[in-house]
Amino acid sequence: MILMPGKSYRGTLPPLTRHEEEVSDRLRQDVEAIAGAGEHNYIYYDNLLKTEAYLESRLTQAGYTVQRQEYLIGDRQFTNLEVEIPGEALGEEIIVIGAHYDSVVGSPGANDNGSGAAAVLALADYFAPTHPQKTLRFVEFVNEEPPFSWTPDMGSWVYAKRSRERNEKIVAMLSLETMGYYSDTPGSQTYPLGLLNNIYPITGNFIAFVGNFASGGLVRQVVKAFRTHTLFPSEGSILPNTVPGAGWSDHWSFWQEGYPGIMVTDTAMFRYPYYHSQEDTPAMVNYNHLARVVSGLEAVIMNLANID
Template sequence: MSSPMKTLLLSLFTYLLSAPILWASNTDTVQLHKHVLSLTTTNKARNHQNLQELNQAADYIKAEFTKLQGNVTEQVYKVNGTDYRNIILSSGPANAPLLVVGAHYDVCGNQPGADDNASGVAGLLEVARLLQNHTLPFRVDFVAYTLEEPPYFRTANMGSYVHAKSLAEQKAQVLGMVSLEMIGYFKEEKGTQRYPIAPMKLVYGSRGNYIAVVQRFGNGKFGRSFLRGFNQAATLPVKSLKAPAAIPGVDFSDHLNYWYFGFSALMITDTSFYRNTNYHQPGDTIYTLDFARMARVVDGVYQTILSLRI
């Protein structure tokens, strides 16, 4: 065999060893990119003060939901005399047990909010699209929340608080809730993953290359079932954290309000500021997101919901 041929074969062999494993994806990365781009390119940041841009984001989400099968509604409520809107797509029998999948569409301050949380909203829209042609034994409400960010975080003005309270008042049979909170930022380098408690690095590692499923203790059957399914379905590393809500970060999203009303809820996240140094900064742009791995997260959520037996 000639030397050039040996070199070519060696190069090919080396590539095959190092190339990423291909997987059959249902998720459309073009759609994910489109959604994030639409949400992050408003004239001003989509925060509680810029009502025109916040409503522009809500209108975009509503238009995307309207393309799908199901009932699209707005949950409008007032804060200091101003109307804010949760956008909801309900799919499945109205009286069936309910699964809630949610993500907030507002941002904190004056920044694009690509990972926080256009990534979660894009994932929400894509999961809704993927599930539209499936008949499930439960109803799914896909909810885009407003006012998750400061100054309304941990108040009754959060969109997720308003939604969770309405379910409690209806005495709805809620199977569980899944919060998609920052799902697009990944890093392979050592030292790119931080933790609220230093020894956690010994368990979870220092590379920010995984997606986390975060729950509190006592989260019930739904949490166990979803985690088991997600571990089987996901095609990227999954790490689970079940801890007291007092651990910083465990309750840092919309799922906390479902806990407040006694519902089982969990968060799927790239771990937010423990990994993404652009958190709540102007640098949180679309160019920092890994859409290939983000698609794997969305695919995992979709496949898990299909497999749920509760």
């Protein structure tokens, strides 16, 4: 459950590379575009459509042909957005990198989950010119937040069900969820189970990789690749599905269909003081730290997709 390859980075963070500086600037622009207008969800449906249009435009600008998975809830249409880089030697094996773009009712959703949605865009930008051995898919999911969480109307479950119906071979799913808040204050990090306080750091300055037992191999592979290439604190955890928080994102949908999936997160409510509030604004996101994490995920995806 807790033993992970490599060691979490400790110490002063190095200066951003030029690439990370560019990623940081782009992440800021995207989060501000996603969350700057306020709530975007089934209540603020027009704003949700504006966010959808922005994401589709960004992916198109990166050179992709966007596939729209549309479905109805009542008389309203909701849409998952997907772009793909076909794999070469191992093209039947699919890696999904996804995040939800809706905000919870009552919040503009900058960190939850503008940070994740923007990270998907940044990774799609980075990998657009590459030639992976395995197929890469970048997906922006709708309707992760209540009242759709853990229901058949959750966008990622709609997507995962279709993948299963098509007999697609998804070998890894990375759910990018609430990734942009970090604190160097001791005691800033809490956990859903008291026992974990004695195992993991109590300072919320790390990125977490969380999976269930069936996804344990994927957690370890991802943590190893991240720690090998990235000077940023990281923790990995393999938890039962029933632990509060372990399945609180789109990777849960893939678990339901028998696919391995993990969540990449700053741990959300267990660290972020503005979780699901009106104060979850773009100003609360640490874009430099988020850029370091995105840079580390570039190395992770290169490892997963067999890119030299």
